[in-house]
Amino acid sequence: MTVAPLNAFDLDAATPLVAADRTENAVELRNVDIVFGRNIAKALALSDRGEGREHIREQVGALMGTFKVNLDIRRGEICVLMGLSGSGKSTVLRAINGLNRVARGSVLVHHRGQPVDVTTCRSATLRDIRLNTVSMVFQQFGLLPWRSVRDNVGFGLELRGVGGPERARIVDEKLAMVGLSGWADKTVQELSGGMQQRVGLARAFATDADILLMDEPFSALDPLIRDKLQDDLLDLQRKLHKTIVFVSHDLSEALKIGNRIAIMEGGHVVQFGTAADILLRPANDYVAEFVKHMNPLDVLTAEAVMRPAHDLPVEGDMLLLHGSSGLRLTLDAAGRPAAAEVEGRPVALATDGGEADGLVVVRSDLPLKTVIALRDRARHPLVFVDETGRFAGLCDHGEIYRALLRKNA
Ligand SMILES: Nc1ncnc2c1ncn2[C@@H]1O[C@H](COP(=O)(O)OP(=O)(O)OP(=O)(O)O)[C@@H](O)[C@H]1O
Structure with a gap:
């Protein structure tokens, strides 16, 4: 039998994305309940009796953002929070940098060599975490349109007091990384949507924060640009090994970029696993409905x-x-x-x-x-x-x- 040499196949296609040390957690959520509105104690009591979001809202007027969310997010992994609109993805994300008040439970963030509970730490510590350890990237990336690309990328560094020449060096490096070296002195509004998202990526990577929180960063883009930016993100991640928590309502995006995916439904994490776990062993009908149309060839290893x-x-x-x-x-x-x-x-x-x-x-x-x-x-x-x-x-x-x-x- 004549057979093709193995090197005719792309044997390097699956370069691992997660750093070698997979055991240490960057973020740990423990039994996190988040309640919006008043009557928090009553809402929690009803939640403890197993009542769902709707019932609790009708009874006491409070809205359960999350119910007992538990997540261990490993250093160097991309964890995607996926689910329908209103399922609680952004609520979980915002709890990680203390933007949402946690009614019960703890949110541990690995900061300066030790776990810090952002739900109870001092406000100075929380500020330090936001400046140095956890960087947030919003849907529109929160760019300042009147400032130059260079000044946008350097914004986080400026806040941290990183001075002129050092800031310029880091900004140039990150702009080169996202392929925007020639655009440093343009204003952001002169750039296309896809390029603006790349400015946002460069800014997120420039701060050197270990943990990046990304809330649907690519959702406003057309599919081709979106696909390209997902590839760019994966390329950057292969070099930088950040811990990334990424919100998406698109399962194919989640399966493509996530080392692990937490599927959320009505404030609960209903499944947390690899793409293969989710595709081959959906935890309930809600997950099964999501994966029904996915092609296993695009996902499985x-x-x-x-x-x-x-x-x-x-x-x-x-x-x-x-x-x-x-x-x-x-x-x-x-x-x-x-x-x-x-x-x-x-x-x-x-x-x-x-x-x-x-x-x-x-x-x-x-x-x-x-x-x-x-x-x-x-x-x-x-x-x-x-x-x-x-x-x-x-x-x-x-x-x-x-x-x-x-x-x-
Ligand atoms: N600050 C708030 N005050 C009151 N309710 C809120 C607040 N933030 C979120 N919620 C509610 O909590 C629930 C979860 O919202 P969240 O934004 O986390 O959902 P999501 O899964 O990120 O949805 P989307 O994909 O639409 O952004 C929703 O019912 C939302 O209306």
Whole structure:
């Protein structure tokens, strides 16, 4: 069989977006209740009895912005808050920098090396958090139209007292990053909508805040520009590893840019998970309705569909990969694929750039589209490894079909 070399595929397509340290949280919301209006105590009492938003509003006139929201947002991830209008996305976002008063619960923000509860901290600390740790990017980016692009990008730095030459250096760097170097001295109103959004991005990145809060930053743009800006954001994120909390009411945007997505309904977080979790295992009918029209090919990676390593039968010091052909795999001491055989005959391991004639070994974060193209040409099922090269799982035609039909293995 003639097979295409593996490097004919885009094997780097899935550069990880999350920094290596995935365990530390940048933001933690614990049982956060937010109530708008009066009679807060009565509203909370009704909420504790399991009453919904409408009932509480009718009974006491207060509106529950959120009900017991719990979220752990990891450093370096993009967490998207997604849901219908009024579901509470902006309310949660604004709680993170203390713009919304929290009736109950805590909001911990990792600031100057330690978690600070923004619901109880001193106002000077909150100010310091807003200036240095958490930067907010609004839908229209809140640009000052009469000021130059340069002065808009440097605005946050100016507030922090960063002086002339240093400010100019940072501003130039960030403008170059978003491809607007030639526009520094124009006023914002001379720029198109898409360019203005990029000025907003540059300004957000210029402050060096670790945490960016973005409230539907691209929603007013036409789809092509929006798509381009999403790509720009992902490119910047690969370099900068910020923690980004991003509000969107568009599921395809959420699935494209979010490492994890919190789906909100009526003030509740009804599901918090990866794109694959949401697509393959929607938590309720509301989520299922959202994902119904999504194409799994646009969203899933091998990791979401493969048969995990621990599911495979072990025979002596080998793993049985494929019963009928007798394909077996040996791992080295670190758990990396070392050798393969079919009924005693060696099979070459075909890694990045090798020939797909052997046993193809590739990263488990490859997009499903690439996986399908590889499997189509490969002689054997595909072997996947994690970012350290350790064996992670296996994917044959069956796993692919089940993913496309959205059936769990
Ligand atoms: N300051 C406020 N005072 C009173 N009610 C508010 C306030 N802010 C938000 N709400 C209400 O809280 C609920 C959640 O609003 P929120 O803005 O968080 O929703 P959202 O999911 O971001 O919606 P959208 O996509 O339309 O912006 C809504 O019913 C809204 O009317």
